[in-house]
Amino acid sequence: MLSQDSLRSYEARCTQESPPACRRYCPFDLDGRSLMRLVAQGDIAAARTLLLRHLPLPHLLSQICDHPCEEACLRRDYGGSLAIRDMARFCLAYPVPEKRTLPLPPKRHAMAILGSGLTALTAAWDLAGKNYPVTLFAEGNVDDLLKSHPLWQSQDVRDALAKDLAKLLQKQIEVRPLAAKPDLAELSSAFDAILIDAYALGDRLTLPGASDIDQETLLWHDSICVAGWLSTSPTGHSYLLPSQAASQGRIAAQSMERLAQGLSLTAERKKDQAPLHTDPGKVALAARIEPSAATYSLEEAQAEAKRCLDCQCLRCVRACSYLQQYQGYPRLYARQIHNNATIVKGLHQANALINGCTLCGQCAELCPEHFSMADLCLAAREDMVAAKRMPARAHEFALEDMQNACENAVFLPDQDVSKPSWVFFPGCQLAAERPSQVLELYDILRTQLNGGPLPGVALAITCCGMPAHWAGQKALFSKHMERLRAHLEELGRPKLMTACASCLAAFTEALPDYPLCSVWEVLDTLDISALQSSAKARSDLPKTFSLHDPCTASHNPAWQKAVRSLIQKTGASFCEPEHSGTTTSCCGYGGLVACAQPDTADGLARQRIAELTEPALASCIICRDRFARLGKACWHILDLLLPKEGMSGECLGSGLSEHRTRRAKLRREVLARMGKEEGYPEEGIALAISPELLDDLERRHILRNDLTEAVAFAEAHQTYFLNSENGHRLGSFRPRNVTFWVEYSLDEHGFVLHAAWCHRMIVPGSGGRPANEVIDEQQALQKDAANVGGAQ
């Protein structure tokens, strides 16, 4: 179960919403990224609003700030940091109409600030900005403020300060002369909170040093804060660091507010946020643009702003087209999944999000915080299944295919060794797609192993149950696995070797103690010189392959190593794509996405194909068939080891309908080896379907068997419509939760299919049952449901 807490901890793990370096290092939380984005777009008014929202004494700071943001900027090594301070100056000088703001109601807590250094003025700015009545005790009159200040040098700085002070003095602020020895006790009784500017007051009062005061709060005692010390250089030289002095003013102002209101000084003050992970990747050098006059021209500013790298994490998102599809990132998705789980009425809008993840785990490998969408989506699916909220449409078709594989299951003991050391588990997909290679491989294994120290190889052809696991059907998965375990125990607990990475992952998940390995590891230890038909000598193979690791083997280094070693033994050469091994990408089949959301799955396959620069070579038959179907030549490792005439990387897989036929045939072949005969199932009617039409229909989850059944039913009961224009017949049949429609005609050879479609909705008068019977039944069901609902 995904608890609220675990959802929240998922959310917290993704750093995509953390501030970029520039913002993280700005004491005023100014986001350089947004500033640059706005300037680049030419929206200087918005850029200005952003600055005014964050910066105290904005004109002054945009002149004198020592810009720690720029030190941190990730552009630094690629032509120089963004000119964030100069950009601020440009935006503030840019002529835009002043916005009139509504005056806030005055607050009652009276604030006193002693001194007029940068720290004091910043605090005054912040507090007056929030409409606290502020009394500033300063030497001389306002015009003299800062006069002795070391920064009070250039005319530009003086002008900037004059602008900020003019603004400040419009607020509720009173300037009073500073006493030679201010009486703190008296001030304390007159004001709700007090700040002493240490730099300005150091010679009038005995004040604590910076190291004596908690820098998080700057509280000295009672309701008195002290801040604004000079910084000291390693050589002992004292100097004023503007960003720090002003930042202390802001922190002090926040403490004063809390003191005046009697709130905790520390609660929820420090943000505990992991830094944004940014990997700038390959960045082209671009030199920093310096203003040609005192400030930038608009063109210069925009050119400079466009140098911003727009720092983001999105490492996982860039690699996964499913994560891109919803225009967000895992943190946002975790939130959406959380909302999906908690709504009672209304649409569960994150269902598609939850069922679109292939559970491949690549994101967790790429993410510096190991955020796993796979774990999140699988847990969400399990919760949906438990709450009976999983739409049947999502996985029913894949679970039916699993059912079919189980119906055709067959376990063949070794014909010569009574207690086999091994059981070969090819996987239901490989067995359905490549039955003859599977039997050939089985025979090779027996020949090689039976002479050695670990003789005896049984054969187990069935489904591993992975579809149930991926569908979130925990109970179904564990029931299936228990049954498999019983079979394996019956065979004497032989070591299981599989040719399918998903099977291996499923067994590892469910039977972690059972001895397991891949068939490739076993083959790699055997003498397979007879098999090494020397790929080099074969003219039909590409010179170099791009090797694709199946995502279910991403945590299986032994699989990966054995596959590479076997390929090398055949003499074929290969290269590694960008994502490979632990970070390999999914072909789109994983997590049953090819079933639930074929378009999402194809998007993932296409993204992977783009990374495979050479003709591909895969150790998973599903990956191979999916790539080939989308036009990417892809060989299976068995095509190197056990080549078949006419089999190339371009050949299309045989399709889901054909898989069912082949499974049944393979089962009969294996049974024959055990001396058992099984009758052939009754031949259905002959229905001609073009391969293109069948491929399209299979994608819509309509199989050949559904079509022949529907035609046979319509013909047997004469329940079809007739198109008097072209003689087409239209029949329908509802063998389970789906009604299948077939439009066909009859020619001299038999029936020909023209089109087919299906729906899940119940339409009385279709599907082979009389309309009234269905209406009565459905209305009775609705009445029952209403009674149950009413009784609760």
Add this chain to the structure above:
Amino acid sequence: MTMAPNYAPDEGSWLCAHCKEPLQQLKVPVFYLGSAFDVLLPRCPKCGMTFVPKSLAEGKMLEVETLLEDK
């Protein structure tokens, strides 16, 4: 939730092969996941056999099914 109520065949002129009757647009309630809607569909006026056009099955009907599944 509503389904625009009247759906004719996508093309052709259809008869019920059993009753040899031309189809008429007639009302029929359709059901899914505890909801019911009345729709006008091509039906045989005699035996009530009902026709679901491809465009309806793959269009509006699919849309409504998905909405109800996500509710």
